[in-house]
Amino acid sequence: MTLTGIFTSPAWAEGDPVRGENLAQTCNGCHAGEGYRNPGPVYNIPKIGGQHAEYLVSALKAYRSGERSHGTMRAQAANLSDQDIADIAAFYAAMSGHKRSAVVNKAQAMKGQKASATCATCHGATGDGDQPSFPKLAGQYESYLVQALKDYRAAATSDGATGRNNAVMKGFASGLSIEDIEALAAWFASQDGELSAPGVKLFK
DSSP, X not given: OOSTTTOSXXXXXXXXXXXXXXXXXXXXXXXXXXXXXXXTTEEEOOOOBTOOHHHHHHHHHHHHHTSBOOHHHHHHHTTOOXXXXXXXXXXHHTBOOOOOOOOOOHHHHHHHHHHTHHHHHHHOTTSOOOOXXXXXXXXXXXXXXXXXXXHHXXXXXXXXXXXXXXXXXXXXXXXXXXXXXHHHHHHHHTSOOSOBOTTSOOBO
């Protein structure tokens, strides 16, 4: 199933999802299937179907600039223009999600709920927030959320040389223990959300 004919206009938000679908074929090699895993460190490659377009744009630009230090993603983003990025983001954002939460350790998730009040300001109480510049977290893979928080914490200790060099997030993550990180990841992964693996072609 393609997007051609689904949209009444060739442009969606700031990008063209039909062009984005073509550009995203390389992305789908890793992101298209549920449960695909990064080889090392090992974690589930994130669900990006239904994610905010604005956030996807900022994430891809961060990989392109080196603000995020994931080798494969930086290589993929290196030659993308701003328009390419906007189009890819529009394609993935147009997908609708499963509304399906993950099975996690309930006691750990409840600890995460207590610690998540700070996160709610940007991400919403359950991580399914509507602020487009911040990612939806609800129903995201638990292992991916753990790795993301570790990467923000790593950037805080390496002055941004490694990890994810986002000022707000690395400031927040710098004070988290591994137990805190795992609890937060369990909480947000356990929530019903709008994210899907892009291989499941469910569009809004």
